[in-house]
Amino acid sequence: MFKLITVRDIVRIPPNRFGGDLNEVAAEILKLEYEEKITPNLGFIIAVVDVIDVGIGKLLPGNGASFNHVTFRVLTFKPDMYEIVEGEVVEIVEFGLFVRLGPLDGLIHVSQVTDDYISFDIKKGTLLAKETGRVIMEGDKVRARIVAVSIGTGGSRSGKLGLTMRAPYLGKTEWIQDKILGIEPERKPKEDKGDKRRPPKESKRKRKRRR
Template structure:
Protein backbone atom coordinates (compact mmCIF):
# COMPACT_ATOMS: atom_id res chain seq x y z
CA UNK A 1 0.00 0.00 0.00
CA UNK A 2 1.30 3.46 -0.89
CA UNK A 3 0.88 6.31 1.56
CA UNK A 4 1.82 10.01 1.63
CA UNK A 5 3.28 11.11 4.95
CA UNK A 6 4.47 14.45 6.34
CA UNK A 7 7.98 14.49 7.84
CA UNK A 8 10.24 17.13 9.40
CA UNK A 9 14.01 17.28 9.05
CA UNK A 10 16.93 19.63 8.53
CA UNK A 11 18.35 19.91 5.04
CA UNK A 12 21.86 21.17 4.25
CA UNK A 13 22.06 23.30 1.08
CA UNK A 14 25.69 23.74 -0.10
CA UNK A 15 26.85 27.18 -1.32
CA UNK A 16 27.11 25.89 -4.91
CA UNK A 17 23.29 25.45 -4.93
CA UNK A 18 22.30 28.87 -3.50
CA UNK A 19 21.36 30.15 -7.00
CA UNK A 20 19.06 27.17 -7.70
CA UNK A 21 15.34 27.15 -6.78
CA UNK A 22 15.08 26.14 -3.10
CA UNK A 23 12.28 23.55 -3.39
CA UNK A 24 13.89 21.66 -6.26
CA UNK A 25 17.28 21.62 -4.54
CA UNK A 26 15.86 20.54 -1.18
CA UNK A 27 13.77 17.75 -2.75
CA UNK A 28 16.81 16.46 -4.67
CA UNK A 29 18.98 16.43 -1.52
CA UNK A 30 16.27 14.74 0.58
CA UNK A 31 15.68 12.12 -2.13
CA UNK A 32 19.41 11.27 -2.21
CA UNK A 33 19.36 10.94 1.58
CA UNK A 34 16.16 8.92 2.05
CA UNK A 35 15.04 7.00 -1.06
CA UNK A 36 15.19 3.25 -0.38
CA UNK A 37 15.46 3.69 3.40
CA UNK A 38 13.04 1.76 5.57
CA UNK A 39 11.03 2.54 8.67
CA UNK A 40 9.17 -0.18 10.58
CA UNK A 41 5.98 1.88 10.89
CA UNK A 42 5.99 3.74 7.56
CA UNK A 43 7.62 1.21 5.21
CA UNK A 44 10.03 2.02 2.36
CA UNK A 45 10.51 5.63 1.28
CA UNK A 46 9.88 5.81 -2.47
CA UNK A 47 10.32 9.56 -3.02
CA UNK A 48 10.07 13.01 -1.47
CA UNK A 49 7.25 14.75 -3.35
CA UNK A 50 7.02 18.31 -1.98
CA UNK A 51 8.41 20.82 0.50
CA UNK A 52 5.50 22.18 2.55
CA UNK A 53 7.29 24.63 4.86
CA UNK A 54 10.80 25.80 5.64
CA UNK A 55 12.38 28.33 7.96
CA UNK A 56 15.01 30.94 7.14
CA UNK A 57 18.29 29.12 6.58
CA UNK A 58 21.13 29.39 9.05
CA UNK A 59 24.74 29.47 7.92
CA UNK A 60 27.19 27.56 10.11
CA UNK A 61 30.62 29.13 10.57
CA UNK A 62 33.35 27.05 8.95
CA UNK A 63 30.88 25.18 6.72
CA UNK A 64 29.36 27.88 4.51
CA UNK A 65 26.24 25.79 3.82
CA UNK A 66 22.76 26.92 4.81
CA UNK A 67 20.71 24.65 7.06
CA UNK A 68 16.91 24.76 6.76
CA UNK A 69 14.33 23.10 8.99
CA UNK A 70 11.80 21.70 6.49
CA UNK A 71 8.45 19.95 6.55
CA UNK A 72 8.01 17.73 3.50
CA UNK A 73 5.70 15.14 1.96
CA UNK A 74 7.12 11.70 1.25
CA UNK A 75 5.61 8.70 -0.53
CA UNK A 76 6.06 5.36 1.27
CA UNK A 77 5.37 1.80 0.19
CA UNK A 78 4.32 -0.43 3.06
CA UNK A 79 3.65 -4.08 2.25
CA UNK A 80 0.55 -5.16 4.18
CA UNK A 81 -0.14 -8.76 5.18
CA UNK A 82 -2.81 -10.38 2.94
CA UNK A 83 -2.71 -7.50 0.42
CA UNK A 84 -3.05 -8.55 -3.23
CA UNK A 85 -0.30 -7.06 -5.40
CA UNK A 86 0.67 -7.11 -9.07
CA UNK A 87 4.30 -7.50 -10.02
CA UNK A 88 6.88 -8.58 -12.55
CA UNK A 89 9.02 -11.73 -12.35
CA UNK A 90 12.61 -10.50 -11.97
CA UNK A 91 14.44 -13.77 -11.35
CA UNK A 92 13.60 -17.46 -11.28
CA UNK A 93 15.58 -19.98 -9.22
CA UNK A 94 15.03 -23.62 -8.36
CA UNK A 95 13.47 -22.60 -5.01
CA UNK A 96 11.08 -19.95 -6.35
CA UNK A 97 10.61 -16.66 -8.19
CA UNK A 98 11.45 -13.11 -7.13
CA UNK A 99 8.62 -10.71 -7.97
CA UNK A 100 9.11 -6.92 -8.13
CA UNK A 101 6.27 -5.26 -6.22
CA UNK A 102 6.82 -1.52 -6.05
CA UNK A 103 10.31 -0.70 -4.75
CA UNK A 104 11.03 -4.20 -3.38
CA UNK A 105 11.16 -7.83 -4.49
CA UNK A 106 9.08 -10.53 -2.83
CA UNK A 107 9.65 -14.29 -3.05
CA UNK A 108 7.08 -16.79 -4.27
CA UNK A 109 8.43 -20.11 -3.00
CA UNK A 110 8.15 -22.96 -5.51
CA UNK A 111 5.51 -24.57 -3.27
CA UNK A 112 3.36 -21.41 -3.54
CA UNK A 113 3.35 -20.99 -7.35
CA UNK A 114 0.44 -23.34 -8.17
CA UNK A 115 -1.29 -26.47 -6.85
CA UNK A 116 0.45 -28.52 -9.56
CA UNK A 117 3.87 -30.16 -9.02
CA UNK A 118 6.56 -27.68 -10.17
CA UNK A 119 10.05 -28.35 -11.52
CA UNK A 120 12.82 -25.94 -12.40
CA UNK A 121 13.88 -25.89 -16.07
CA UNK A 122 17.47 -24.61 -15.92
CA UNK A 123 17.76 -24.09 -19.71
CA UNK A 124 14.74 -21.78 -19.83
CA UNK A 125 15.24 -20.37 -16.35
CA UNK A 126 11.60 -21.21 -15.67
CA UNK A 127 9.37 -22.99 -13.20
CA UNK A 128 7.25 -25.52 -15.11
CA UNK A 129 4.12 -27.38 -13.98
CA UNK A 130 4.08 -31.15 -14.45
CA UNK A 131 0.37 -31.79 -15.17
CA UNK A 132 -0.70 -28.49 -16.78
CA UNK A 133 0.90 -26.20 -19.39
CA UNK A 134 1.63 -23.54 -16.76
CA UNK A 135 5.10 -22.01 -16.52
CA UNK A 136 6.63 -19.00 -14.81
CA UNK A 137 9.66 -17.13 -16.14
CA UNK A 138 11.17 -13.69 -16.50
CA UNK A 139 9.52 -11.19 -17.40
CA UNK A 140 6.01 -12.59 -16.70
CA UNK A 141 3.49 -10.37 -14.90
CA UNK A 142 1.68 -11.90 -11.95
CA UNK A 143 -0.86 -11.24 -9.21
CA UNK A 144 0.07 -12.52 -5.74
CA UNK A 145 -0.96 -12.20 -2.11
CA UNK A 146 1.48 -11.09 0.62
CA UNK A 147 1.72 -13.85 3.25
CA UNK A 148 4.81 -12.74 5.21
CA UNK A 149 6.37 -9.32 5.91
CA UNK A 150 9.65 -8.65 7.70
CA UNK A 151 10.90 -5.06 7.62
CA UNK A 152 14.18 -4.89 9.49
CA UNK A 153 17.28 -2.75 9.23
CA UNK A 154 17.59 0.50 7.30
CA UNK A 155 17.43 -0.58 3.63
CA UNK A 156 15.30 -2.75 1.36
CA UNK A 157 18.03 -5.43 1.38
CA UNK A 158 17.09 -6.13 5.00
CA UNK A 159 13.39 -6.66 4.15
CA UNK A 160 11.75 -9.97 3.29
CA UNK A 161 8.36 -10.35 1.62
CA UNK A 162 6.73 -13.77 1.19
CA UNK A 163 4.11 -14.22 -1.54
CA UNK A 164 1.64 -16.89 -2.64
CA UNK A 165 -0.14 -17.47 -5.97
CA UNK A 166 -2.03 -20.66 -4.99
CA UNK A 167 -5.41 -19.02 -4.35
CA UNK A 168 -8.16 -18.39 -6.93
CA UNK A 169 -7.65 -15.18 -8.92
CA UNK A 170 -3.87 -15.23 -8.38
CA UNK A 171 -0.99 -16.29 -10.60
CA UNK A 172 0.34 -15.29 -13.98
CA UNK A 173 -2.10 -12.90 -15.71
CA UNK A 174 -2.64 -15.43 -18.54
CA UNK A 175 -3.67 -18.09 -15.97
CA UNK A 176 -6.18 -15.68 -14.43
CA UNK A 177 -7.64 -14.87 -17.87
CA UNK A 178 -7.97 -18.61 -18.64
CA UNK A 179 -9.84 -19.16 -15.34
CA UNK A 180 -12.27 -16.35 -16.21
CA UNK A 181 -12.83 -17.80 -19.70
CA UNK A 182 -13.65 -21.24 -18.28
CA UNK A 183 -16.27 -19.77 -15.94
CA UNK A 184 -18.12 -18.00 -18.80
Protein backbone atom coordinates (compact mmCIF):
# COMPACT_ATOMS: atom_id res chain seq x y z
CA MET A 1 0.00 0.00 0.00
CA PHE A 2 2.71 2.50 0.97
CA LYS A 3 5.44 2.29 -1.65
CA LEU A 4 8.72 3.94 -2.61
CA ILE A 5 8.70 4.40 -6.38
CA THR A 6 11.48 5.69 -8.62
CA VAL A 7 10.26 8.19 -11.21
CA ARG A 8 11.93 9.87 -14.17
CA ASP A 9 10.60 13.17 -15.50
CA ILE A 10 11.66 16.38 -17.22
CA VAL A 11 11.96 19.38 -14.89
CA ARG A 12 11.93 22.98 -16.09
CA ILE A 13 14.50 25.01 -14.14
CA PRO A 14 14.05 28.78 -14.58
CA PRO A 15 17.09 31.01 -15.30
CA ASN A 16 16.98 32.67 -11.88
CA ARG A 17 17.72 29.27 -10.25
CA PHE A 18 20.78 28.38 -12.35
CA GLY A 19 23.19 29.44 -9.62
CA GLY A 20 21.74 27.12 -6.98
CA ASP A 21 22.31 23.45 -6.24
CA LEU A 22 20.48 21.62 -9.05
CA ASN A 23 19.39 18.74 -6.81
CA GLU A 24 17.82 21.12 -4.29
CA VAL A 25 16.23 23.25 -6.99
CA ALA A 26 14.79 20.18 -8.75
CA ALA A 27 13.48 18.83 -5.42
CA GLU A 28 11.63 22.09 -4.68
CA ILE A 29 10.02 22.14 -8.12
CA LEU A 30 9.06 18.46 -7.95
CA LYS A 31 7.46 18.88 -4.52
CA LEU A 32 5.16 21.57 -5.92
CA GLU A 33 4.26 19.46 -8.95
CA TYR A 34 3.85 16.03 -7.34
CA GLU A 35 3.05 16.15 -3.64
CA GLU A 36 -0.61 15.67 -2.57
CA LYS A 37 -1.59 14.73 -6.10
CA ILE A 38 -3.20 11.52 -7.38
CA THR A 39 -2.25 9.74 -10.59
CA PRO A 40 -3.52 6.36 -11.86
CA ASN A 41 0.02 4.97 -12.08
CA LEU A 42 1.46 6.23 -8.79
CA GLY A 43 -1.64 6.55 -6.60
CA PHE A 44 -1.66 9.29 -3.95
CA ILE A 45 1.79 10.92 -3.80
CA ILE A 46 2.60 11.71 -0.19
CA ALA A 47 6.11 13.14 -0.58
CA VAL A 48 9.09 13.53 -2.88
CA VAL A 49 11.71 11.68 -0.84
CA ASP A 50 14.91 12.52 -2.66
CA VAL A 51 16.47 13.40 -6.02
CA ILE A 52 18.76 10.68 -7.36
CA ASP A 53 20.11 12.33 -10.49
CA VAL A 54 19.76 15.56 -12.49
CA GLY A 55 20.79 15.20 -16.12
CA ILE A 56 22.41 17.80 -18.35
CA GLY A 57 19.89 20.51 -19.19
CA LYS A 58 18.71 21.46 -22.66
CA LEU A 59 17.90 24.99 -23.80
CA LEU A 60 15.08 25.57 -26.26
CA PRO A 61 14.91 28.53 -28.67
CA GLY A 62 12.86 31.36 -27.23
CA ASN A 63 12.86 29.87 -23.72
CA GLY A 64 15.55 30.82 -21.23
CA ALA A 65 14.83 27.88 -18.89
CA SER A 66 16.78 24.65 -18.72
CA PHE A 67 14.95 21.34 -19.25
CA ASN A 68 16.59 18.51 -17.31
CA HIS A 69 15.85 14.79 -17.08
CA VAL A 70 15.53 14.12 -13.34
CA THR A 71 15.38 10.78 -11.54
CA PHE A 72 13.77 10.89 -8.10
CA ARG A 73 11.85 8.80 -5.56
CA VAL A 74 8.37 9.37 -4.20
CA LEU A 75 6.49 7.88 -1.26
CA THR A 76 3.03 6.91 -2.46
CA PHE A 77 -0.16 5.36 -1.18
CA LYS A 78 -1.38 2.95 -3.85
CA PRO A 79 -4.13 0.52 -2.77
CA ASP A 80 -4.33 -2.88 -4.46
CA MET A 81 -7.41 -5.01 -5.02
CA TYR A 82 -8.10 -7.61 -2.30
CA GLU A 83 -5.44 -6.11 -0.03
CA ILE A 84 -6.11 -6.34 3.71
CA VAL A 85 -6.02 -2.91 5.36
CA GLU A 86 -6.55 -1.48 8.84
CA GLY A 87 -7.88 1.94 9.70
CA GLU A 88 -10.03 4.07 11.96
CA VAL A 89 -13.75 4.72 11.53
CA VAL A 90 -14.07 8.48 10.95
CA GLU A 91 -17.71 8.81 9.93
CA ILE A 92 -20.90 6.74 10.16
CA VAL A 93 -23.92 7.37 7.96
CA GLU A 94 -27.14 5.53 7.21
CA PHE A 95 -25.69 3.63 4.25
CA GLY A 96 -22.37 2.64 5.84
CA LEU A 97 -19.15 3.85 7.42
CA PHE A 98 -16.00 5.60 6.26
CA VAL A 99 -12.56 4.33 7.30
CA ARG A 100 -9.44 6.52 7.25
CA LEU A 101 -6.65 4.74 5.35
CA GLY A 102 -3.68 7.07 5.23
CA PRO A 103 -4.53 9.95 2.86
CA LEU A 104 -7.78 8.38 1.56
CA ASP A 105 -11.05 7.20 3.07
CA GLY A 106 -12.63 3.85 2.23
CA LEU A 107 -16.37 3.13 2.30
CA ILE A 108 -17.88 0.02 3.88
CA HIS A 109 -21.53 -0.30 2.86
CA VAL A 110 -23.93 -1.56 5.53
CA SER A 111 -24.34 -4.78 3.54
CA GLN A 112 -20.58 -5.39 3.85
CA VAL A 113 -20.22 -4.88 7.62
CA THR A 114 -21.31 -8.31 8.92
CA ASP A 115 -23.63 -11.17 8.01
CA ASP A 116 -26.01 -9.82 10.66
CA TYR A 117 -28.76 -7.29 9.94
CA ILE A 118 -27.39 -3.77 10.51
CA SER A 119 -29.41 -0.73 11.56
CA PHE A 120 -28.36 2.92 11.91
CA ASP A 121 -28.92 4.73 15.20
CA ILE A 122 -29.21 8.34 14.10
CA LYS A 123 -29.15 9.72 17.67
CA LYS A 124 -25.96 7.95 18.71
CA GLY A 125 -24.40 7.90 15.25
CA THR A 126 -23.67 4.17 15.45
CA LEU A 127 -24.36 0.98 13.52
CA LEU A 128 -26.02 -1.83 15.48
CA ALA A 129 -26.13 -5.54 14.63
CA LYS A 130 -29.61 -6.91 15.34
CA GLU A 131 -28.84 -10.48 16.50
CA THR A 132 -25.45 -10.09 18.20
CA GLY A 133 -25.90 -6.55 19.54
CA ARG A 134 -22.47 -5.55 18.25
CA VAL A 135 -21.93 -1.82 17.80
CA ILE A 136 -19.64 0.21 15.54
CA MET A 137 -18.94 3.86 16.31
CA GLU A 138 -16.51 6.59 15.30
CA GLY A 139 -12.99 5.96 16.54
CA ASP A 140 -13.22 2.16 16.28
CA LYS A 141 -10.28 0.36 14.68
CA VAL A 142 -11.28 -2.06 11.93
CA ARG A 143 -9.69 -4.47 9.49
CA ALA A 144 -11.15 -4.81 5.99
CA ARG A 145 -10.43 -6.04 2.48
CA ILE A 146 -10.32 -3.75 -0.57
CA VAL A 147 -12.92 -4.85 -3.13
CA ALA A 148 -13.14 -1.75 -5.35
CA VAL A 149 -10.50 0.80 -6.39
CA SER A 150 -11.12 3.93 -8.41
CA ILE A 151 -8.10 6.22 -8.67
CA GLY A 152 -8.74 9.55 -10.33
CA THR A 153 -6.35 12.42 -10.92
CA GLY A 154 -5.73 15.71 -9.19
CA GLY A 155 -6.78 16.43 -5.61
CA SER A 156 -6.43 14.17 -2.60
CA ARG A 157 -10.14 13.20 -2.48
CA SER A 158 -10.54 12.12 -6.10
CA GLY A 159 -9.84 8.46 -5.30
CA LYS A 160 -12.51 6.02 -4.07
CA LEU A 161 -12.08 2.75 -2.18
CA GLY A 162 -14.74 0.12 -1.55
CA LEU A 163 -14.17 -2.19 1.44
CA THR A 164 -15.76 -5.27 3.00
CA MET A 165 -15.59 -6.81 6.47
CA ARG A 166 -17.69 -9.88 5.61
CA ALA A 167 -14.97 -12.51 5.87
CA PRO A 168 -13.22 -14.43 8.67
CA TYR A 169 -10.87 -12.33 10.81
CA LEU A 170 -12.15 -9.04 9.43
CA GLY A 171 -14.14 -6.40 11.32
CA LYS A 172 -13.53 -4.52 14.56
CA THR A 173 -10.28 -5.45 16.27
CA GLU A 174 -12.29 -6.61 19.31
CA TRP A 175 -14.32 -8.99 17.14
CA ILE A 176 -11.17 -10.43 15.62
CA GLN A 177 -9.60 -10.94 19.04
CA ASP A 178 -12.74 -12.73 20.27
CA LYS A 179 -12.63 -14.95 17.17
CA ILE A 180 -9.02 -15.92 17.89
CA LEU A 181 -9.91 -16.75 21.51
CA GLY A 182 -12.92 -18.76 20.42
CA ILE A 183 -15.42 -16.37 22.01
CA GLU A 184 -18.68 -16.25 20.07
CA PRO A 185 -21.07 -13.29 20.42
CA GLU A 186 -24.26 -13.91 22.37
CA ARG A 187 -27.17 -13.90 19.98
CA LYS A 188 -30.57 -12.66 21.01
CA PRO A 189 -33.13 -15.48 21.27
CA LYS A 190 -35.70 -15.42 18.53
CA GLU A 191 -39.19 -14.53 19.63
CA ASP A 192 -41.61 -17.47 19.84
CA LYS A 193 -44.57 -16.15 17.93
CA GLY A 194 -46.49 -19.40 18.37
CA ASP A 195 -48.44 -21.31 15.76
CA LYS A 196 -50.51 -18.73 13.95
CA ARG A 197 -51.82 -21.17 11.38
CA ARG A 198 -55.62 -21.21 11.09
CA PRO A 199 -57.43 -24.44 11.99
CA PRO A 200 -58.58 -26.41 8.95
CA LYS A 201 -62.06 -25.54 7.73
CA GLU A 202 -64.76 -28.17 7.97
CA SER A 203 -66.08 -29.51 4.72
CA LYS A 204 -69.67 -28.82 3.67
CA ARG A 205 -70.52 -32.54 3.97
CA LYS A 206 -69.56 -32.63 7.67
CA ARG A 207 -71.67 -29.55 8.33
CA LYS A 208 -74.72 -31.17 6.71
CA ARG A 209 -74.29 -34.35 8.80
CA ARG A 210 -74.24 -32.31 12.01
CA ARG A 211 -77.49 -30.67 11.04
